[in-house]
Amino acid sequence: MPRILTVGAAQLGPIALTETRAQVVERLIAHLREAAGRGCDLVVFPELALTTFFPRWFMDDQAKVDSFFEHEMPGPDTQPLFAEAKRLRLAFYLGYAELTVEKGQTRRFNTSVLVDKQGAILGKYRKIHLPGHAENEPWRAFQHLEKRYFETGDLGFPVFDALGGRIGMCICNDRRWPETYRVMGLQDVEMVLLGYNTPVHNPPAPEHDRLGWFHNQLVMQAGAYQNATWVVGVAKAGNEEGVPMIGGTQIIAPTGESVAVAVTEEDELITAACDLDLGKSYKQSVFDFARHREPAHYRLIIESKGARRQSPDAAK
Amino acid sequence: MPRILTVGAAQLGPIALTETRAQVVERLIAHLREAAGRGCDLVVFPELALTTFFPRWFMDDQAKVDSFFEHEMPGPDTQPLFAEAKRLRLAFYLGYAELTVEKGQTRRFNTSVLVDKQGAILGKYRKIHLPGHAENEPWRAFQHLEKRYFETGDLGFPVFDALGGRIGMCICNDRRWPETYRVMGLQDVEMVLLGYNTPVHNPPAPEHDRLGWFHNQLVMQAGAYQNATWVVGVAKAGNEEGVPMIGGTQIIAPTGESVAVAVTEEDELITAACDLDLGKSYKQSVFDFARHREPAHYRLIIESKGARRQSPDAAK
Numbered sequence: 001m002p003r004i005l006t007v008g009a010a011q012l013g014p015i016a017l018t019e020t021r022a023q024v025v026e027r028l029i030a031h032l033r034e035a036a037g038r039g040c041d042l043v044v045f046p047e048l049a050l051t052t053f054f055p056r057w058f059m060d061d062q063a064k065v066d067s068f069f070e071h072e073m074p075g076p077d078t079q080p081l082f083a084e085a086k087r088l089r090l091a092f093y094l095g096y097a098e099l100t101v102e103k104g105q106t107r108r109f110n111t112s113v114l115v116d117k118q119g120a121i122l123g124k125y126r127k128i129h130l131p132g133h134a135e136n137e138p139w140r141a142f143q144h145l146e147k148r149y150f151e152t153g154d155l156g157f158p159v160f161d162a163l164g165g166r167i168g169m170c171i172c173n174d175r176r177w178p179e180t181y182r183v184m185g186l187q188d189v190e191m192v193l194l195g196y197n198t199p200v201h202n203p204p205a206p207e208h209d210r211l212g213w214f215h216n217q218l219v220m221q222a223g224a225y226q227n228a229t230w231v232v233g234v235a236k237a238g239n240e241e242g243v244p245m246i247g248g249t250q251i252i253a254p255t256g257e258s259v260a261v262a263v264t265e266e267d268e269l270i271t272a273a274c275d276l277d278l279g280k281s282y283k284q285s286v287f288d289f290a291r292h293r294e295p296a297h298y299r300l301i302i303e304s305k306g307a308r309r310q311s312p313d314a315a316k
Numbered sequence: 317m318p319r320i321l322t323v324g325a326a327q328l329g330p331i332a333l334t335e336t337r338a339q340v341v342e343r344l345i346a347h348l349r350e351a352a353g354r355g356c357d358l359v360v361f362p363e364l365a366l367t368t369f370f371p372r373w374f375m376d377d378q379a380k381v382d383s384f385f386e387h388e389m390p391g392p393d394t395q396p397l398f399a400e401a402k403r404l405r406l407a408f409y410l411g412y413a414e415l416t417v418e419k420g421q422t423r424r425f426n427t428s429v430l431v432d433k434q435g436a437i438l439g440k441y442r443k444i445h446l447p448g449h450a451e452n453e454p455w456r457a458f459q460h461l462e463k464r465y466f467e468t469g470d471l472g473f474p475v476f477d478a479l480g481g482r483i484g485m486c487i488c489n490d491r492r493w494p495e496t497y498r499v500m501g502l503q504d505v506e507m508v509l510l511g512y513n514t515p516v517h518n519p520p521a522p523e524h525d526r527l528g529w530f531h532n533q534l535v536m537q538a539g540a541y542q543n544a545t546w547v548v549g550v551a552k553a554g555n556e557e558g559v560p561m562i563g564g565t566q567i568i569a570p571t572g573e574s575v576a577v578a579v580t581e582e583d584e585l586i587t588a589a590c591d592l593d594l595g596k597s598y599k600q601s602v603f604d605f606a607r608h609r610e611p612a613h614y615r616l617i618i619e620s621k622g623a624r625r626q627s628p629d630a631a632k
Contacts, residue, residue: 128610131602156613166625176602178494178542179614186616188623205601211571215541218572222538225531226494255527256534283623285521286447286492290622294444297472298495298618300502306606307504307599309482 003164003276005191008035008043009232011249013266014240015052021077024050027267028094029084034269036088041117042163043085043269046195046236047095047127047172048110050078053197053236054097055145056243058136065149069099069108073121086119091163093232095171095195097150098126110150112169112195114160123160125169126153129177140203142243146173159187165276168229172196175233176219178226179301185227186289190276192229194220197236200244212246217258225256228279228287238265254279319480319592321507324351324359325548327565329582330556331368337393340366343583344410345400350585352404357433358479359401359585362511362552363411363443363488364426366394369513369552370413371461372559374452381465385415385424389437402435407479409548411487411511413466414442426466428485428511430476439476441485442469445493456519458559462489475503481592484545488512491549492535494542495617501543502605506592508545510536513552516560528562533574541572544595544603554581570595 010031015024028045035043048054054068073096074082085092091114098111110127130152132144157180159168168184168191175194184192198216202208208215216233224231230253237247249262251272260270286292326347331340344361351359364370370384389412390398401408407430414427426443446468448460473496475484484500484507491510500508514532518524524531532549540547546569553563565578567588576586602608 128613129608131608152610153613173602173608176542177609178498178538179609179617182494183614183616186620186623188625202601205597207597208571208602211573215572218534218538218541222494222534222542225534226492226538255524256531257527281521281523285518286489286524288622289620292445292447292489293493293495293621294468295618295621297444297469298499300499301495301617302611302614304502304605305609305611306604307502309504 004273005042005163005165005276006040006271006273007232007251008038008040008269008271009234009249009251009260009262010035010043010045011234011247011262011268011270012046012049012236014238015236017052017241019052021050025077025081028081031267031269032084032088032090032092035271036090038269038271040090040271042091042093044093044193044195044232044234045095046234047112047197048097049095049195049236051097052241055132055149056142056241058143058145066099069097071099073098073113082115082119085115086117089117091115091117093169093193093195108150109153110146110171112171112193114162114167114169114193116162122162123158123169124155125158125171126155127171127174128153128157129173129180131173141201142199142203157183159184159189165190168192170194172198175223178223181223181227181229185229189227189229190279191274192223192231194232195234198246200246213248216246216248217250220250220252221256221258224252224254226287228254228282230254230274235262254282320589321358321479321481321592322356322587322589323548323567324354324356324585324587325550325565325567325576325578326351326359326361327550327563327578327584327586328362328365328552330554331552333368333557335368337366341393341397344397347583347585348400348404348406351587352406354585354587356406356587358407358409360409360509360511360548360550361411362550363428363513364413365411365511365552367413368557371448371465372458372557374459374461382415385413387415389414389429398431398435401431402433405433407431407433409485409509409511424466425469426462426487428487430478430483430485430509432478438478439474439485440471441474441487442471443487443490444469444473445489445496447489457517458515458519473499475500475505481506484508486510488514491539494539497539497543497545501545505543505545506595507590508539508547510548511550514562516562529564532562532564533566536566536568537572537574540568540570542603544570544598546570546590551578570598
């Protein structure tokens with residue numbers, strides 16, 4: 001019997017700075033209701049889905065920064081989302097800015113949670129590949145201060161037995177790094193959920209801008225195929241506070257094929273009935289890791305952070 | 317001043333079992349002459365470019381197997397290739413079956429060499445990701461006995477300062493594994509040369525057959541983009557001894573874009589003038605490894621060969 005998980009990728013259009021959490025949650029709930037009507041089991045929302053993408057601004061005032069963070073999940077503003085999802089018996093993935101106090105230290109992460117159909121958080125991920133920079137760079141048309149406002153995630157790339165399958169999570173820039181998918185692939189992941197906010201314009205390298213959509217699809221398709229997993233990539237799209245973003249929400253099969261693709265830059269739900277066994281024939285043939293991987297030759301991947309010019313394995 | 321390396325990707329049509337080394341070398345030399353006329357510095361030939369793809373047959377007689385191997389490089393049959401390349405001042409990459417005696421042991425590898433414009437071998441690579449199987453599987457329409465006829469390569473993924481750039485090599489199935497490109501990317505590779513023989517039909521998983529061309533392009537484009545390197549992928553194409561192969565020879569820029577693509581399944585030369593500095597803006601921004609990679613979270617990539625079901629980094 002095929003293991004079908006019907007997924008809704010719930011793209012969001014822009015969220016204005018003036019929009020309240022309650023207003024955003026109404027938009028998320030509208031997505032949930034449409035998803036329920038289309039037979040979904042699971043709804044995937046974008047990265048930092050409750051506010052505008054605030055790392056685009058340099059802020060000196062930490063209290064102002066912290067106003068974009070959630071101090072509890074669910075909290076008063078997000079409780080209605082959890083309640084409606086539970087009522088509709090929908091699981092969901094939600095990205096948000098997490099502020100937590102651990103051992104007396106305030107810590108801030110770019111986080112996602114996986115919530116089961118009963119409204120319980122069954123898994124959490126904290127973004128590992130933080131892009132951008134840590135200091136104000138006023139020459140930019142807009143900032144990308146994730147390295148300032150967040151700590152590097154400290155939970156690895158966990159994979160959860162959930163919804164009848166093996167579900168992993170990552171966030172935005174994580175998707176460009178093959179290590180992200182591989183660490184989950186080595187845990188036999190069957191579906192990777194990921195939300196993102198990707199501007200069209202990359203201030204330090206504007207010559208890449210024409211390729212944003214292509215690169216987005218390329219890395220997600222390669223990660224899916226090379227690990228024989230579904231990938232659900234969900235954008236915040238459109239022109240948000242003067243910064244256009246790429247959109248391109250899509251659901252990608254373990255074959256590497258995009259089986260559902262958003263065509264707007266607004267709130268838009270796309271769905272697919274995903275057979276969690278579809279990757280099996282890859283995992284048992286070309287990508288039978290136990291038979292074909294050669295980790296003895298991969299050491300540099302963990303031994304080196306940056307690129308270096310000497311060849312440690314130079315030819316004899 | 318841009319560092320331009322003009323490359324010819326010298327696709328081969330099928331090589332018949334009855335074709336002699338001398339006949340094949342004539343075809344390779346024809347490629348060299350065309351490449352010289354088109355301004356090339358470097359010509360890339362396929363994997364196992366001197367004979368038919370012999371791992372498709374099970375052979376009991378080791379002498380018969382060994383007849384497909386080169387005992388020296390260059391040897392009597394390949395000397396004219398080296399001589400003509402030197403006369404034309406062309407560097408080249410050549411894939412061949414290597415038989416060598418080391419410390420009294422006969423060893424066999426699926427090998428490529430990089431030969432400089434003076435005809436000297438400046439680098440060697442021995443294929444690490446051997447696909448297929450080691451025992452006869454008569455139910456298959458054809459065999460894929462690389463795991464029988466070759467040892468796993470023992471030279472790592474070396475990168476060479478050559479031709480004004482940083483040049484790496486891999487072979488065929490290596491290209492499907494992101495680790496291949498990453499280990500070279502961590503050595504600041506600027507161009508990866510690779511030859512392949514890929515059948516259209518995969519006997520253990522025929523449901524993948526319709527995607528062969530797509531997967532070939534996907535993995536090479538992703539490897540190029542994610543490591544900001546040129547990738548030159550060169551096929552043996554066409555129907556060889558009753559086994560159709562996918563073709564799809566292409567030259568891929570560090571942007572991930574295929575800038576030259578073969579359109580036949582025969583001997584066909586495609587060329588591109590490759591700016592070795594084109595990857596720099598990626599290496600200095602989105603893929604500045606020293607700034608953005610997080611190796612502490614990649615340990616599983618070398619600690620585990622196969623996929624496993626426990627999550628070592630499970631969420632707190």
